[in-house]
Amino acid sequence: xxxxxxxxxxxxxxxxxxxxxxxxxxxxxxxxxxxxxxxxxxxxxxxxxxxxxxxxxxxxxxxxxxxxxxxxxxxxxxxxxxxxxxxxxxxxxxxxxxxxxxxxxxxxxxxxxxxxxxxxxxxxxxxxxxxxxxxxxxxxxxxxxxxxxxxxxxxxxxxxxxxxxxxxxxxxxxxxxxxxxxxxxxxxxxxxxxxxxxxxxxxxxxxxxxxxxxxxxxxxxxxxxxxxxxxx
Numbered sequence: 128x129x130x131x132x133x134x135x136x137x138x139x140x141x142x143x144x145x146x147x148x149x150x151x152x153x154x155x156x157x158x159x160x161x162x163x164x165x166x167x168x169x170x171x172x173x174x175x176x177x178x179x180x181x182x183x184x185x186x187x188x189x190x191x192x193x194x195x196x197x198x199x200x201x202x203x204x205x206x207x208x209x210x211x212x213x214x215x216x217x218x219x220x221x222x223x224x225x226x227x228x229x230x231x232x233x234x235x236x237x238x239x240x241x242x243x244x245x246x247x248x249x250x251x252x253x254x255x256x257x258x259x260x261x262x263x264x265x266x267x268x269x270x271x272x273x274x275x276x277x278x279x280x281x282x283x284x285x286x287x288x289x290x291x292x293x294x295x296x297x298x299x300x301x302x303x304x305x306x307x308x309x310x311x312x313x314x315x316x317x318x319x320x321x322x323x324x325x326x327x328x329x330x331x332x333x334x335x336x337x338x339x340x341x342x343x344x345x346x347x348x349x350x351x352x353x354x355x356x357x358x359x
């Protein structure tokens with residue numbers, strides 16, 4: 128019974144005999160599989176990739192998620208509150224810890240449900256570019272490269288091939304575009320709109336969308352790489 132969750136998945140505070148919390152596992156599964164269909168968990172982001180380059184952070188997104196907007200709102204509130212109290216911008220690590228605590232809070236009470244999305248949080252502070260990923264359980268880790276959503280494992284495999292410490296953000300946007308296009312299955316997935324953003328020296332260390340000319344160049348390079356792969 129415990130292996131399939133029957134009788135132990137009605138509440139986030141119910142543990143199975145082998146110590147599993149199925150509600151949290153379902154939330155994690157919702158992030159990994161954009162085909163997940165449930166009234167409990169809105170459809171998650173299709174694929175998200177974040178990499179730490181030598182001069183900043185690059186983020187690539189395909190898709191949207193309702194739960195994500197609530198977490199973004201909380202992150203903005205935490206950042207504003209920290210600056211008001213301490214008189215300086217919040218560090219990326221402190222913000223990641225606070226957001227992770229908020230996400231974890233929703234796994235502690237039976238009347239709440241875990242968030243059906245994960246978070247990749249990137250920024251630039253006194254320690255340079257920083258990249259964190261927060262899982263639906265509220266666990267947070269620091270990364271050089273991270274991926275969420277459908278195709279996560281394939282994206283992580285491609286990230287591991289990159290020499291991130293040698294990449295500039297201009298080079299990084301091309302690489303993450305290639306990854307997003309590479310993990311997209313045209314036969315099974317709907318058409319998507321690629322969005323690229325960065326936090327780097329070129330953006331004055333502020334989070335901004337990648338300029339349109341660079342976005343189009345990245346898309347063209349990704350499509351060319353995909354066609355070359357298909358030809359082989």
